[in-house]
Amino acid sequence: MNLTSDQQILWQYGFLKLDGTILTTWLLMLGLSLGAFLITHRLSTDSTVSRWQAALEIIITGINEQIKEVGLTDPQRYIGFIGTLFLFVATASLCTIIPGYMPPTGSLSTTAALAICVFIAVPWFGLREQGLRGYLKGYISPTPIMLPFNIISELSRTLALAVRLFGNMMSGTMIIAILLTITPLLFPIVMTALGLLTGMVQAYIFSILAAVYIAAATVTRRKKADSQATPLAAH
Amino acid sequence: MLIDWFTVGAQVVNFLILVWLLKRFLYKPVLNAIDVREKRIAKELADADAKQKQAQLERDEFANKNKAFDEQRGTLLSKATDDAKAEHDRLLQQARKAADALGKSRHDALITEAAQLNQALLQRTQLEVFAIARKTLNDLADASLEERVADVFIRRLATIPPAMKTTLGAALTNGAETAVIRSAFDLPHAQQAAIQDAFNLTFAAPVKVRFETVPDLVSGIEIMAGGQKLGWTIDSYLGSLRSGVDDVLNPKAAAAPPTMPPPAVVAPTAPAPVHSVAAP
Known part of the structure; x- marks a missing residue:
C-alpha cells in the first residue's frame, strides 16, 4: 500500500519523473483555471449576475474579509497567494469524494512545497513592506537575544505547516482505506464526510496561518509608521 | 523517504503557476467586476441622493409658491368680494334712482295725460251738453239754443250787481273800450243785435261790442271789457258731473259720503248763474 501518491511513478526519465502527486496537481490546476476562466470570461457588472458569478464573488469576498480580519489592510495584494493556498x-x-483519488496534499512533498512557499513568501512580503533593514530588525526585537528563537520559530512553523496538513490529509485517506478493508459499508462514507470537513478546516487553517505569518512580518512597520504619524498629526 | 525533493520542486513551480493563473483568471476579473459594480451603485446612490435633495428643494419651493399663491388668492378674493359688494350697492342705488325717476316721469305723464283727458272730456261733455240742449230745445220747445242763451244773457245783464254795472259802465261808455262777447257758438245776427241793444240800454250809452266765437269756452257766454270779465258759465254743472263720474270710476271714493250735486246740474233748463270777476 502506498502511503502517498509520490510513490505512483507514471513516467521517469533520469532525474525527471511524473508521479501521481504531480499529475493530480496538474488536473486540479486545470480544473481550477478552466472553471475560473469559464465563469469570469463573461462577468456582469449589472445588478443581476449569474449564479456561478455570485458564488465566486461570495468566495473571493469571503477570503478578502478573512485576510482583512487577520490585519492585512490591503487584502488585494495578498489574495493571490493566500487565496490560492486556500482554494488549492x-x-x-x-x-x-472521487473514488480512487488520492489528494496531492496527502503527500508530504506537496505540503512541504506549500510550506516552503509560505516560508519564502513571508520574508518576501516583509521585505516589500519594511525593506531589508526593517525586516531583519524584526528578528532582533524586542532584544537581540530573541534572534535564535525567532529563527527557530520560522523553521519550526514551516515544518509544522507541512506536517500538519500532510498528517491530516494522509491520515484521512489512510483511515478510509483501512476502513474499506474492515467495514466496507456505510462507515467509510461517514469517514469520507468527516474527511471533507477536516479538509476544509485544514485549508482554512493553512491559509489563515500563512496570512498571520505574513501579517506578523508586515504589520510591525505599519505600527511604527502609525505611531510616528500620530504626533505629527497632533501638531 | 516521504519527501521526494523533485516533487517538492515541481509542486512549488506548480503552485506558483496556479497562483499566476488564478490571479489572471479569477481574482482580478472578479474583484474588478465587484469594484465596477460598487462604483456604479455608489454613483447611483449619489445621483439618487442628489435627485432627492433637488426634489426636496423643488418641493419646498413649490410649497412656498403654493402658500404665497393661496395668500394672494385669498387677498384677491377678499378684494373682489368687497369690490363686487360695492358695485352691487352702487348698481342697486343707481337702479333705485332710475326706478324713482321713471316712476316720477310716469306719474307726471299720467297726471299730464289725465289733465289732457280731463280737458278733452270737459270739452266733449260741453259740446254734448250743448248739442243735447240744442236738440232738446229744438225738438220739445221749438226754440233755438242760441236764441235762448242770448235771451237769458240779456236778462242777466239787466240784473248784474250795481257795483259791477258801474265799473263796467265806466269802462265801456268812455268810447275807448270795446266789449268783447265770447261765446262757444256763433251767435245769430238777431241775437247779436239784441245783445247790442241790451248793452246800450243797460249802460245808457252806445257801447262798442265785438263778438267772438271760442269753441273751447266752457261757459256759455262771457263779457270782457276794461280788464273785467263777466261770465255765466256751466263750470259748476261740469264740476258736479265730474264728481259723479269719479264716483262711478273710483269705488273707494264712492264709499265716501256722497255729495249731492247742485240742482242746476239736474235742471238744465234753469242753470244757476255764476258770477266771477277775474283779473286777466
Whole structure:
C-alpha cells in the first residue's frame, strides 16, 4: 500500500519523473483555471449576475474579509497567494469524494512545497513592506537575544505547516482505506464526510496561518509608521 | 523517504503557476467586476441622493409658491368680494334712482295725460251738453239754443250787481273800450243785435261790442271789457258731473259720503248763474 501518491511513478526519465502527486496537481490546476476562466470570461457588472458569478464573488469576498480580519489592510495584494493556498487545499480535499483519488496534499512533498512557499513568501512580503533593514530588525526585537528563537520559530512553523496538513490529509485517506478493508459499508462514507470537513478546516487553517505569518512580518512597520504619524498629526 | 525533493520542486513551480493563473483568471476579473459594480451603485446612490435633495428643494419651493399663491388668492378674493359688494350697492342705488325717476316721469305723464283727458272730456261733455240742449230745445220747445242763451244773457245783464254795472259802465261808455262777447257758438245776427241793444240800454250809452266765437269756452257766454270779465258759465254743472263720474270710476271714493250735486246740474233748463270777476 502506498502511503502517498509520490510513490505512483507514471513516467521517469533520469532525474525527471511524473508521479501521481504531480499529475493530480496538474488536473486540479486545470480544473481550477478552466472553471475560473469559464465563469469570469463573461462577468456582469449589472445588478443581476449569474449564479456561478455570485458564488465566486461570495468566495473571493469571503477570503478578502478573512485576510482583512487577520490585519492585512490591503487584502488585494495578498489574495493571490493566500487565496490560492486556500482554494488549492480545499479543492484537493473536496475531490476525495472521487473514488480512487488520492489528494496531492496527502503527500508530504506537496505540503512541504506549500510550506516552503509560505516560508519564502513571508520574508518576501516583509521585505516589500519594511525593506531589508526593517525586516531583519524584526528578528532582533524586542532584544537581540530573541534572534535564535525567532529563527527557530520560522523553521519550526514551516515544518509544522507541512506536517500538519500532510498528517491530516494522509491520515484521512489512510483511515478510509483501512476502513474499506474492515467495514466496507456505510462507515467509510461517514469517514469520507468527516474527511471533507477536516479538509476544509485544514485549508482554512493553512491559509489563515500563512496570512498571520505574513501579517506578523508586515504589520510591525505599519505600527511604527502609525505611531510616528500620530504626533505629527497632533501638531 | 516521504519527501521526494523533485516533487517538492515541481509542486512549488506548480503552485506558483496556479497562483499566476488564478490571479489572471479569477481574482482580478472578479474583484474588478465587484469594484465596477460598487462604483456604479455608489454613483447611483449619489445621483439618487442628489435627485432627492433637488426634489426636496423643488418641493419646498413649490410649497412656498403654493402658500404665497393661496395668500394672494385669498387677498384677491377678499378684494373682489368687497369690490363686487360695492358695485352691487352702487348698481342697486343707481337702479333705485332710475326706478324713482321713471316712476316720477310716469306719474307726471299720467297726471299730464289725465289733465289732457280731463280737458278733452270737459270739452266733449260741453259740446254734448250743448248739442243735447240744442236738440232738446229744438225738438220739445221749438226754440233755438242760441236764441235762448242770448235771451237769458240779456236778462242777466239787466240784473248784474250795481257795483259791477258801474265799473263796467265806466269802462265801456268812455268810447275807448270795446266789449268783447265770447261765446262757444256763433251767435245769430238777431241775437247779436239784441245783445247790442241790451248793452246800450243797460249802460245808457252806445257801447262798442265785438263778438267772438271760442269753441273751447266752457261757459256759455262771457263779457270782457276794461280788464273785467263777466261770465255765466256751466263750470259748476261740469264740476258736479265730474264728481259723479269719479264716483262711478273710483269705488273707494264712492264709499265716501256722497255729495249731492247742485240742482242746476239736474235742471238744465234753469242753470244757476255764476258770477266771477277775474283779473286777466
